Amino acid sequence: xxxxxxxxxxxxxxxxxxxxxxxxxxxxxxxxxxxxxxxxxxxxxxxxxxxxxxxxxxxxxxxxxxxxxxxxxxxxxxxxxxxxxxxxxxxxxxxxxxxxxxxxxxxxxxxxxx
Amino acid sequence: xxxxxxxxxxxxxxxxxxxxxxxxxxxxxxxxxxxxxxxxxxxxxxxxxxxxxxxxxxxxxxxxxxxxxxxxxxxxxxxxxxxxxxxxxxxxxxxxxxxxxxxxxxxxxxx
Numbered sequence: 001x002x003x004x005x006x007x008x009x010x011x012x013x014x015x016x017x018x019x020x021x022x023x024x025x026x027x028x029x030x031x032x033x034x035x036x037x038x039x040x041x042x043x044x045x046x047x048x049x050x051x052x053x054x055x056x057x058x059x060x061x062x063x064x065x066x067x068x069x070x071x072x073x074x075x076x077x078x079x080x081x082x083x084x085x086x087x088x089x090x091x092x093x094x095x096x097x098x099x100x101x102x103x104x105x106x107x108x109x110x111x112x113x114x
Numbered sequence: 115x116x117x118x119x120x121x122x123x124x125x126x127x128x129x130x131x132x133x134x135x136x137x138x139x140x141x142x143x144x145x146x147x148x149x150x151x152x153x154x155x156x157x158x159x160x161x162x163x164x165x166x167x168x169x170x171x172x173x174x175x176x177x178x179x180x181x182x183x184x185x186x187x188x189x190x191x192x193x194x195x196x197x198x199x200x201x202x203x204x205x206x207x208x209x210x211x212x213x214x215x216x217x218x219x220x221x222x223x224x225x
Contacts, residue, residue: 033211033212033213035213042118042204042215042216042217042218043213043215045213045214048211048212088157090157098211099206099208099209100146102160102163103213104160105150105158105159106157107157108156
């Protein structure tokens with residue numbers, strides 16, 4: 001049973017560029033959330049996708065956008081990259097819009113903006 | 115601002131001891147609470163979650179929840195050096211499914 005898979009694992013981008021990160025949820029899960037984790041901090045919620053729609057959004061600018069596909073996989077896009085966007089980007093999967101269900105994280109994508 | 119607070123540590127315990135990790139939260143609407151373990155350079159790994167007042171045990175781990183005091187804790191019995199990691203506490207609301215994380219407590223288990 002495959003867990004949450006993310007790609008790419010590591011990437012380096014230049015300020016002003018755009019990046020796309022990908023996530024496949026755990027088998028049986030249909031909800032994908034994205035988090036940003038800066039060094040030494042806890043993960044911060046970016047947004048959540050369910051039934052191909054953005055259901056909730058955290059305090060992130062519109063430069064951060066996403067998409068969910070019919071197979072439940074998801075993409076996170078970040079435009080006009082800033083140095084401060086350097087972080088570990090985590091995808092979390094769960095089943096349904098139900099509080100208290102297990103939430104698993106993928107291995108993450110390490111983004112460095114130079 | 116809805117917050118989850120954790121002592122950053124490091125919490126240092128000898129091998130075989132009980133490690134006690136604590137977490138407080140500000141939003142009384144929080145319903146479920148999650149504990150994750152994160153090794154340096156890795157992603158968070160789910161240990162367990164709890165949503166009812168009282169204790170929940172899973173192997174060497176026990177989560178404790180006191181909603182009246184807005185307090186969550188994680189006990190690790192028979193601590194091993196391999197338990198050395200950062201432990202993240204997260205709260206989830208009933209209608210808001212996002213997790214709000216604390217900054218984590220670093221645990222060091224001395225051989």
